[in-house]
Amino acid sequence: MEIFNIENLSFKYNKSPKYALKNINLKVNSGEFLLLIGQSGCGKTTLLKMLKKELAPLGEKSGEIFYKRKKIEDLSKAESASEIGFILQDPDSQIVTDKVYSELAFGLESLGVDKETIRSKTAEFAAYFGFSDMFDRETNSLSGGEKQLLNLASVMVMNPKVILLDEPVSMLDPIFAVDFIHTLKRINDDFGTTVIIAEHHLSEVYRLCDKVIYLNNGDITAYNSPKEISVDLKNEKIGKTLPAPVRLYNTLNSDLDCPLSVKEGREFLSKLDINSNYNSNLEIKCSGTVLSVRNLWFRYEKHGRDILKGLSLNIKKGEIYALLGENGCGKSTLLNVINGSLKAYKGKIKHNLKLSYLPQNPKNVFVKDTLEDDMKLISNSYKELLSEFGLLDYLKTHPYDLSGGELQRAAICKVLLTKPDILLMDEATKGFDNFAKENLGRILKSLTDRGITVLLVTHDLEFAASFADRCGLLFNGGITSEGITRQFFRENIFYTTSAAKMAKEIIDNAVTVDDIIRCVNG
Amino acid sequence: MNTLKNFNPIVLLIYFIYVLFISIFSFNPILLISGMLGAVLYCLVVSDKRSLLKSIAACIIILLAVTITNPLFSHNGKTVLFFINDNRVTLEAFVYGAVLGLCITEVILWFKCFNLVFDTERFIFLFGKISPKLALVLSMTLRFIPNFIKSFREINRTQKLISNKRRLKRYLNSFSAVITQAMENSIITSDSMNSRGYGSKKRTFYSRFRFTLSDAGFLIITSVLFVLSVVYKTDFTYYPELIFPSINFLEALGYLSFIILTFIPFIYELKEGIRWKYLISKI
Amino acid sequence: MKKLIFIPVLIIFVLTSCSIKSADEYYNNTENGTLTATISINCSTAVKYKGSKRKKANILTDYKVNFNKGDTVFDAFKTACKNKKIQFEYSGMGDNIYIEGIDYLYEFECGEHSGWEYSVNGDFPSVGCNAYELKNGDTIRWLYTCDLGVDIGNKYEHT
Numbered sequence: 001m002e003i004f005n006i007e008n009l010s011f012k013y014n015k016s017p018k019y020a021l022k023n024i025n026l027k028v029n030s031g032e033f034l035l036l037i038g039q040s041g042c043g044k045t046t047l048l049k050m051l052k053k054e055l056a057p058l059g060e061k062s063g064e065i066f067y068k069r070k071k072i073e074d075l076s077k078a079e080s081a082s083e084i085g086f087i088l089q090d091p092d093s094q095i096v097t098d099k100v101y102s103e104l105a106f107g108l109e110s111l112g113v114d115k116e117t118i119r120s121k122t123a124e125f126a127a128y129f130g131f132s133d134m135f136d137r138e139t140n141s142l143s144g145g146e147k148q149l150l151n152l153a154s155v156m157v158m159n160p161k162v163i164l165l166d167e168p169v170s171m172l173d174p175i176f177a178v179d180f181i182h183t184l185k186r187i188n189d190d191f192g193t194t195v196i197i198a199e200h201h202l203s204e205v206y207r208l209c210d211k212v213i214y215l216n217n218g219d220i221t222a223y224n225s226p227k228e229i230s231v232d233l234k235n236e237k238i239g240k241t242l243p244a245p246v247r248l249y250n251t252l253n254s255d256l257d258c259p260l261s262v263k264e265g266r267e268f269l270s271k272l273d274i275n276s277n278y279n280s281n282l283e284i285k286c287s288g289t290v291l292s293v294r295n296l297w298f299r300y301e302k303h304g305r306d307i308l309k310g311l312s313l314n315i316k317k318g319e320i321y322a323l324l325g326e327n328g329c330g331k332s333t334l335l336n337v338i339n340g341s342l343k344a345y346k347g348k349i350k351h352n353l354k355l356s357y358l359p360q361n362p363k364n365v366f367v368k369d370t371l372e373d374d375m376k377l378i379s380n381s382y383k384e385l386l387s388e389f390g391l392l393d394y395l396k397t398h399p400y401d402l403s404g405g406e407l408q409r410a411a412i413c414k415v416l417l418t419k420p421d422i423l424l425m426d427e428a429t430k431g432f433d434n435f436a437k438e439n440l441g442r443i444l445k446s447l448t449d450r451g452i453t454v455l456l457v458t459h460d461l462e463f464a465a466s467f468a469d470r471c472g473l474l475f476n477g478g479i480t481s482e483g484i485t486r487q488f489f490r491e492n493i494f495y496t497t498s499a500a501k502m503a504k505e506i507i508d509n510a511v512t513v514d515d516i517i518r519c520v521n522g
Numbered sequence: 523m524n525t526l527k528n529f530n531p532i533v534l535l536i537y538f539i540y541v542l543f544i545s546i547f548s549f550n551p552i553l554l555i556s557g558m559l560g561a562v563l564y565c566l567v568v569s570d571k572r573s574l575l576k577s578i579a580a581c582i583i584i585l586l587a588v589t590i591t592n593p594l595f596s597h598n599g600k601t602v603l604f605f606i607n608d609n610r611v612t613l614e615a616f617v618y619g620a621v622l623g624l625c626i627t628e629v630i631l632w633f634k635c636f637n638l639v640f641d642t643e644r645f646i647f648l649f650g651k652i653s654p655k656l657a658l659v660l661s662m663t664l665r666f667i668p669n670f671i672k673s674f675r676e677i678n679r680t681q682k683l684i685s686n687k688r689r690l691k692r693y694l695n696s697f698s699a700v701i702t703q704a705m706e707n708s709i710i711t712s713d714s715m716n717s718r719g720y721g722s723k724k725r726t727f728y729s730r731f732r733f734t735l736s737d738a739g740f741l742i743i744t745s746v747l748f749v750l751s752v753v754y755k756t757d758f759t760y761y762p763e764l765i766f767p768s769i770n771f772l773e774a775l776g777y778l779s780f781i782i783l784t785f786i787p788f789i790y791e792l793k794e795g796i797r798w799k800y801l802i803s804k805i
Numbered sequence: 806m807k808k809l810i811f812i813p814v815l816i817i818f819v820l821t822s823c824s825i826k827s828a829d830e831y832y833n834n835t836e837n838g839t840l841t842a843t844i845s846i847n848c849s850t851a852v853k854y855k856g857s858k859r860k861k862a863n864i865l866t867d868y869k870v871n872f873n874k875g876d877t878v879f880d881a882f883k884t885a886c887k888n889k890k891i892q893f894e895y896s897g898m899g900d901n902i903y904i905e906g907i908d909y910l911y912e913f914e915c916g917e918h919s920g921w922e923y924s925v926n927g928d929f930p931s932v933g934c935n936a937y938e939l940k941n942g943d944t945i946r947w948l949y950t951c952d953l954g955v956d957i958g959n960k961y962e963h964t
Contacts, residue, residue, distance in 0.1 A: 052717055054713075054716040054717050055713055055716065055717055076722070077719060077721070077722035078719055078722040078723055080719075081717065081718055081719025081722055082719065085717070086714075086717040088710060088713060088714060090707070090710055092669075092707070093707035093708075093710035093711050093714070094710060094711065094713075094714040095665070095711075095714075096658075096661075096662060096665075096711060096714060096715055097658070097661040097662060097665060098642065098661045098662070098664040098665040099642075099643060099661070101728075101730060102646075102661055102728070105728035106715075106718060106720075107718035107719055108726075108728065109654065109658075109725050109726050109727060109728055110715075110718055110719040110720045110721070110722060110723065110725060111719050111722060111723055112723035112724050112725065112726050113726060114726060115726065115727070115728055115729070118726070118728040119728070119730075122728070136643070136730075138665075139665060140665060140668055140669060151714075154718070155718065158718070158719070336679075339683055340683075341679050341682075341683070355683075356683070356684070357680065357683045357684070359676065359679075359680045361676070363699075363703060364673075364676055364677045364680045364681075364699070365680060365684060366699065367677070367681060367695035367696060367698065367699040368695070377685050377687065377695075378684070378685060400702065400703075400706060414684065415684060418684060
């Protein structure tokens with residue numbers, strides 16, 4: 001049975017000259033798991049919001065959307081709220097109330113459901129999502145991943161027939177992101193709930209979905225199962241953002257079946273004729289320590305637990321050092337101790353150079369109404385730098401109106417005006433798609449060419465593997481393993497890239513898809 | 523452990539109103555001392571000793587201050603201790619001051635107990651009984667304020683590292699930034715509320731509290747005790763001379779009722795504690 | 806911290822400006838004057854007042870009190886009370902002294918319009934008792950009213 005039927009849908013925003021959606025025709029069957037991919041600004045979000053009456057953007061619309069053969073405009077507010085669930089990108093701002101149980105109850109309360117029904121429904125779904133122990137926690141105390149899971153649970157409580165998700169995992173740590181996607185799949189399997197998800201973190205969701213829709217400039221360019229569509233996307237720019245096994249397959253022009261998971265990828269590799277050793281240079285290009293941390297101990301409260309326990313770290317001049325680690329292991333704390341915002345109770349930090357710091361949320365760098373005013377706060381000679389970063393057109397723009405990538409670039413610009421020698425970056429790639437990440441990576445490389453040293457903290461293994469010179473793993477308050485990037489990822493089993501996982505024991509030293517490709521003969 | 527919390531908040535609120543009503547209007551030192559003891563013992567079982575000691579110290583200071591200052595302003599009373607200029611300082615005024623001090627400290631201690639029992643969830647429940655929308659607003663505010671403070675700190679910390687502006691200027695900049703961010707986020711929140719049917723129907727209010735048989739029992743017992751202690755109350759006279767009324771059977775019943783009323787939280791907590799220990803020893 | 810030094814200084818100042826006496830000392834220290842006035846204190850209205858426990862209406866009847874030239878009603882009243890060991894309480898200072906209660910009978914005890922008023926030779930002066938200068942042979946009456954003076958014949962205040 002079809003649940004959505006979109007007929008000749010076109011849409012144009014009021015102030016925009018070009019169409020955001022062009023003549024979309026799509027039938028969605030009940031129980032399908034659909035993945036919507038496409039570059040930023042391709043119309044993914046617009047399409048999803050058009051499917052939800054309350055969130056539909058204002059503009060010129062033509063064509064029709066039917067939900068269960070009923071025009072979407074004719075749905076009552078209560079009907080639309082309970083049947084069609086929507087999850088937004090930002091896990092935090094979506095939460096309305098102060099406690100987990102009241103958040104779960106929010107939707108049902110709005111629909112005027114009686115107290116006893118709410119009691120049983122919230123209990124049921126708290127158990128399903130593993131919130132039983134957190135039932136009376138404050139929503140503020142949850143981690144990002146838990147918050148997004150709570151948002152999903154509080155939509156599921158209303159027993160929707162469809163869930164629409166707009167980049168739900170882009171702000172989450174990789175482990176939570178995987179968790180979230182698996183929960184989504186479980187809901188789809190357990191209840192037959194239709195899922196339509198727009199996402200650019202494809203590593204898990206790509207292999208779990210039924211169909212992939214590729215949206216390009218407001219047009220459905222390709223629509224097929226994940227295995228089949230990979231060939232169609234081969235020559236598209238988006239092809240570069242697909243999961244590692246698919247990317248490998250696409251580059252190699254094989255007749256075999258397209259691998260989707262690491263397991264299938266290893267099988268695929270074993271059938272190929274390959275060099276079992278990737279020769280790479282493991283020499284350290286940098287020398288001379290610019291920042292040294294000795295035996296650092298830190299805790300937040302007098303009787304609290306130690307966050308850093310005798311941590312030592314040496315950063316060399318002109319390198320990009322990526323500090324990896326789980327959520328809550330103390331990575332951000334370490335940066336704040338180094339930059340002087342927090343004070344360690346034991347240990348030494350030695351550097352005689354200018355430090356600068358970029359917070360996790362680049363918005364926090366900006367305090368004025370236009371980019372220009374903000375830059376003027378630091379220095380008046382900002383024009384040259386802005387043009388170098390391609391931001392000269394945005395001088396009069398409010399910083400918050402910039403896209404994620406632009407905002408990050410602008411933040412780097414502002415920080416560079418303070419003429420730092422060492423740049424500390426906290427979770428620089430949060431919420432970025434692959435293109436924005438690559439862009440950032442190139443910028444960081446160019447910074448090191450100027451002699452700036454970069455210490456970045458990240459969850460993003462693929463990003464670290466592609467751009468860092470050295471990597472370290474922070475665990476239990478200390479650096480447990482450290483090394484030149486390639487060596488680091490080669491030696492780790494779990495904490496490594498999916499390409500390295502695929503190549504393990506098949507090709508030595510290969511940690512990226514490009515490494516593997518170079519080893520394939522012919 | 524705080525098992526008193528398990529009762530329905532409305533029943534608990536009524537209980538606290540009973541105790542405070544009698545404490546404030548009886549002006550009877552015996553009742554006030556019993557009330558203080560009840561409150562202190564309950565705090566001793568439920569809260570940490572440090573904060574209790576602090577409250578008791580504060581109470582003693584207030585008690586002494588009121589006892590000493592009252593005779594300086596009130597010159598009523600037959601038992602003259604001495605004269606200051608043309609004003610007599612009397613024993614009655616000292617006693618009255620002490621009782622007034624007891625009354626104030628008792629109210630303070632019972633508010634401490636009230637705070638131990640009434641957390642935000644229970645407050646929101648009480649408001650939700652008046653209006654579900656009011657409860658929602660309260661709940662959203664309780665979430666918003668700590669979030670706001672946290673982001674202000676984060677922005678300010680970042681600004682401190684980047685910009686070399688003076689402190690006041692930096693605070694102002696950070697404050698305007700955090701307001702802008704909060705407004706941006708509120709758009710997302712309102713989207714999230716709308717998509718979950720906010721305003722589609724008349725709102726109901728969900729709370730985890732029910733009115734159970736033990737709530738009814740608690741309400742009946744406390745109400746009976748309250749009525750008994752109000753009906754068979756004894757009035758003390760302080761001016762112009764101290765008259766402590768003699769107590770017969772019914773007045774004694776009134777006293778006993780109030781003493782039991784004020785000791786209920788402590789007794790209940792003790793009972794649950796013993797029951798728990800007994801269960802443990804059985805295992 | 807330097808400001809804290811004012812606190813003990815202030816306390817010492819207040820203490821020296823007060824004279825502290827025992828009850829015996831206070832009552833045995835009689836004062837003499839060359840002129841005389843007659844003072845009565847009466848609360849018959851309070852005795853009649855419903856719910857009042859007051860039994861005796863006359864607190865002081867036609868008591869001859871000595872005073873000096875320039876003394877006020879308040880001075881004479883004070884001397885009379887001292888000599889006859891009658892309790893009273895006042896508030897205010899200078900011209901604005903107001904008598905709150907005499908012999909444990911206070912204002913507002915018999916309704917919200919009750920309190921003490923005084924008359925000199927049958928008239929109710931419109932100034933405070935410490936602003937009215939006495940002449941030799943004046944007759945002072947302190948009367949308790951339950952109705953802003955109407956029940957004791959004070960017509961002025963009511964209009």
